[in-house]
Amino acid sequence: MQESRKREIRIKADSFRENCKIGRYGIIDLFKDCTRCGYKLLRYPLGESTDLGFSLLKDQDVIIFTNSSSRLSREIFTLAHEIGHIILHINANKSFIDDHITLSGKNTDEKEQEANYFAANLLMPDDEIGKFLDLEIENSNQNKLSATDIAKIMSEFNVSFDMALNRLENLGKINASEKLQLDNERNEKRVGNLLRSISGNSRLNIASEEIDIPYEYIDYVIYNYNHRAIPAETLERALAYCHLSREDISDRLVDSCDEENDADLDDMIGGLPD
Ligand SMILES: [Zn+2]
Structure with a gap:
């Protein structure tokens, strides 16, 4: 992706973010923000081995579906990705259907990459991450981040452990070997335990199975x-x-x-x- 296009996407993510309710750093409830924007949001537990989300424009209505059988943090990412399609790509009679491949960045399709980049900037903007590391994590510029610190980031920004790691690496806050170490620490301690140890949002790590029909x-x-x-x-x-x-x-x-x-x-x- 060209830098000029990336900047364009950052501007659009930032302007969508202005419509969202923000806690200290992260978006509190992206589902509510979507509804407030007039999007028709459908959530339904379709099972784990199927599509994770879709977005489409029908008779001027923006319709977004997210599969609530996936862990809540993943579902929130799916939602942010679909908003990306709506803002960047959608026009009449076009729809996007997403699965594990498109959402994990393994798909090389440009629109999928762009929607992922939009989602990353919407959920974890560079400046807010910098501010969080500076103000909330002691000596984050000297010491290496721990898995507990990542859990704190998860809980504030409502993202998955993996998303937090990927984003921190892309922003140059951690390097590849630190990422690997954090990944190992996560496997040892388990995300649910890490979240509980900081009294974080444990719901992020489980499927909400929410049913929400407009x-x-x-x-x-x-x-x-x-x-x-x-x-x-x-x-x-x-x-x-x-x-x-x-x-x-x-x-x-x-x-x-x-x-x-x-x-x-x-x-x-x-x-x-x-
Ligand atoms: Zn997509």
């Missing part, structure tokens, strides 16, 4: 049910995805007052002049 989809399902386009079982299954039952939306279903409507109709017809 309310518009429920509106659509109710509309179809009311127009007898789908059976009651489909309605109930769609509601269950959103942790809702028929009772929760009973005021919006027309079947309970069908008889009344029919009676009204009879009256009307009966009342019409011959």
